[in-house]
Amino acid sequence: MVGAVLTQNTAWVNVERAIENLRRAGALSAEAIAALPEPRLAALLRPSGYFNVKARRLQAFCTWYVEAGGLERLRRRRTAPLRRALLAVPGVGPETADDILLYAFGRRVFVIDAYTRRLFGRLGLVPPGLPYEELREVFERALAPRAALYNEYHALIVRHAKEVCGPRPRCGACCLAADCTAGPGLARPEPGSGAAPPPPCSTGSAPWG
Numbered sequence: 001m002v003g004a005v006l007t008q009n010t011a012w013v014n015v016e017r018a019i020e021n022l023r024r025a026g027a028l029s030a031e032a033i034a035a036l037p038e039p040r041l042a043a044l045l046r047p048s049g050y051f052n053v054k055a056r057r058l059q060a061f062c063t064w065y066v067e068a069g070g071l072e073r074l075r076r077r078r079t080a081p082l083r084r085a086l087l088a089v090p091g092v093g094p095e096t097a098d099d100i101l102l103y104a105f106g107r108r109v110f111v112i113d114a115y116t117r118r119l120f121g122r123l124g125l126v127p128p129g130l131p132y133e134e135l136r137e138v139f140e141r142a143l144a145p146r147a148a149l150y151n152e153y154h155a156l157i158v159r160h161a162k163e164v165c166g167p168r169p170r171c172g173a174c175c176l177a178a179d180c181t182a183g184p185g186l187a188r189p190e191p192g193s194g195a196a197p198p199p200p201c202s203t204g205s206a207p208w209g
């Protein structure tokens, strides 16, 4: 949950550094974060960027979390009211709320992030600018309603968007090239060129973020 708040506008590796700072300071708990002086918390979060804003947001989240009764109480809430409560916390938007619902609470809520938009936009499967909730529904209608599937599917999107379909897509190495509207010209070898076809997609669990 801390990671979901800190990952806004930064790479996951920077989030890991900030979390390690919290751990070393003995402050990796909701109660400890809520009680830290804000400047001290901001200093610990410095590696994650926008650390003053993130200190305020993380503290607001942790204060809500503690006042709401912590994990055991929150676990008993149904998904829709829990999502509404998360969205009411200052600094928690739909992506952060859904990260927390899927990855921390194991709820059947698909996460839409920049990787998802980039990859599926390039594939031509979703129109650009589709609002968050509509895009989430596209995935939730298409996939079997299982949290483990959403978890793995989203993790694989992140992995593919990081390793292959990045800001500069490596279409020649992409296993989705044959179905892609954005990159097939780059990806498909010329007939008779002797070039190897794109490799199969990698599978297996990918680290989130």
Ligand code: SF4
Binding pocket: 119, 122, 123, 164, 165, 166, 169, 170, 171, 172, 174, 175, 176, 177, 180, 181, 182, 183, 184, 187
């Ligand atoms: S072919 Fe290129 S643009 Fe299309 S999904 Fe693969 S890497 Fe991305």
